[in-house]
Amino acid sequence: MTKIDPSRPESVLPTPSHTVGPFYGHALPFRGGEDIAPLGHPDTVTVHGYVTDGEGEPLPDALIELWGPDPDGNLPRVDGSMRRDPASGGFLGRNGVEFTGWGRVQTDANGHWYARTLRPGARGRSAPYLSVCVFARGLLVHLYTRIYLPGDPAALAADPLLSGLEDARRDTLIAAREGNGAYRFDIRLQGEGETVFLEFQ
């Protein structure tokens, strides 16, 4: 069953998803996973928030991945997000120069996460956004959402996804400006103010 013969397209069926579980912590998070922006880059933004469940309780064991373009809207093709030390096997962190566009961060004991990345540029017909993938114990299949940054109402109004949503739901995808380049983006998995999650076809 688990040897797949690509010459028989009917046998090429998706491998099901499973939860990340509670014990990924020594495997997936890495040093500097949340520091995506090159050091001292003027277009650096901080995005942060809480991940909460259906009772409003924060999740101390959620894992967030962010993926986004550079400020010109170009998608990075460079590796090195989790540079390694060949001597110790440990993580060196990013080199502070190249922008890989991808980061990974675990919520802390308070259910809070943050990442520093570059302000994304626009691509195609969409307003600028960061793509987000949420994993957690209890989530049998991960969840996709997007972080849109405020500031350009015309671009947000023209965005194909946002323009199809009613206001209250739409607002769950737009981060709140806090000043000093910081933006708050909470992820509510269930219940009041539930974040809009996406599927792709």
Added chain:
Amino acid sequence: MTLTQHDIDQEIAAQHAAYEKRLADGGPVEHQPRRDYAPYRPSVLRHPKQPPVTIDAGKDPELVELSSPAFGERDITEIDNDLTRQHDGEPIGERITVSGRLLDRDGRPVRGQLVEVWQANSAGRYAHQREQHDAPLDPNFTGVGRTLTDGEGRYRFTTIQPGPYPWRQHVNAWRPAHIHFSLFGTAFTQRLVTQMYFPSDPLFPYDPIIQSVTDDAARQRLVATYDHSLSVPEFSMGYHWDIVLDGPHATWIEEGR
């Protein structure tokens, strides 16, 4: 009230029957678990109640989600795919070799992408602070591995057969032995985290996590095959496990990879 295996068994059976009925009524084959699968209790407060908003990726090739982060030689070390060589001594347990191919829905190999694994040791214990199971830790086994797929989409790990472990969701709840896998495709929409199981595990019927995949054929795709040709003489038992990533992807990204 104490939650028993019998309670969970009944819920699993009811979920399976409900899926069979949906199929009989003309519903689609469900390759993925439902996020609200209640026999797995942690899902109850953590699944969205609103249906996901569908994005037609075919309409906009510029979507961020149609591309994927890159990984390279800088992101792994030479022994990352050999979990038996990461400490001074030999870990305890049965050595195994796990290998297979990473494919997309068109059967094409996903090349040069990151495969990450983590697992319990041979006694069923994770090297994780919050782990409560009092089976012994193995100072020579962390249970974490990484590799990049090769030009044919192939990956290969040398590790130790993980043990089953109790997880306290209900009385006498045991997880079948498994290895956690994290995978990237050529598009972020293909991102996958899953678990690989071993053939004929007697715990399968009791475990609400594997049973969350209610389609029998889909569930079988999580189980590796013993492969004698992968067994390394005088060293390890071989298991073959191919992985197919779901989700739309842009074909043009394949060029140059």
